[in-house]
Amino acid sequence: MEQLALFPEAGRSKGLPAQLLDYIPNFIKPENADKLLRFFIEDIPWKQTKQKLWDKEYLTPRLTCWYGETERIAGALPWTPELQQIREMVEPLAGIKFNSVLINYYRDGNDSVAWHSDKESIMGSQPTIASVSFGQVRNFDIRNKNNHQEHYSVKLEHGSLLLMKAGLQEYWEHRVAKSARTMKARVNLTFRLVI
Numbered sequence: 001m002e003q004l005a006l007f008p009e010a011g012r013s014k015g016l017p018a019q020l021l022d023y024i025p026n027f028i029k030p031e032n033a034d035k036l037l038r039f040f041i042e043d044i045p046w047k048q049t050k051q052k053l054w055d056k057e058y059l060t061p062r063l064t065c066w067y068g069e070t071e072r073i074a075g076a077l078p079w080t081p082e083l084q085q086i087r088e089m090v091e092p093l094a095g096i097k098f099n100s101v102l103i104n105y106y107r108d109g110n111d112s113v114a115w116h117s118d119k120e121s122i123m124g125s126q127p128t129i130a131s132v133s134f135g136q137v138r139n140f141d142i143r144n145k146n147n148h149q150e151h152y153s154v155k156l157e158h159g160s161l162l163l164m165k166a167g168l169q170e171y172w173e174h175r176v177a178k179s180a181r182t183m184k185a186r187v188n189l190t191f192r193l194v195i
């Protein structure tokens, strides 16, 4: 499965490629971000789904929940006022309208998301994704699909916004690795346009 070890230089990125990503710390004020984190952890009906790997089923190593108005995501819940408000804040910066959000809950350092890119056919091959983070700072690693030596890492802070621009999913993949260090809870909202 996933490896615990990070790149030796994780967190010491030479600089993120601006054509692929925008990182905005303090996108949400700390006191609001604190309240939202508590609300998300307590009020979202989290699920742990299963994923298949080499014909074996594993529990996904984090909790998730979908919200949105789209019919294409089975079981997506209706927008809450909090999510609606954050959606309205991110849309002008992303330059598109989102119709869904996948929320991830990393309970501790053992929770993670493995290397992947988000280019399911339901989003087209060049989706823009707006990612808002709450709680524990985690490393977001990015690597070139054709050259794994070309990689970056950014620390996603409490209340920050990371814009993954069109093009990122095509040639790059990303992950949030497990950490052997003690980690508190982190919640991450990924706003998407499902077509």
Ligand SMILES: O=C(O)CCC(=O)C(=O)O
Binding pocket: 102, 104, 113, 118, 131, 140, 156, 174, 175, 176, 188, 190
């Ligand atoms: O937790 C994150 O920052 C990334 C989550 C992610 O890559 C995804 O939901 O597709």
Ligand SMILES: [Fe+2]
Binding pocket: 116, 117, 118, 174
């Ligand atoms: Fe992703």
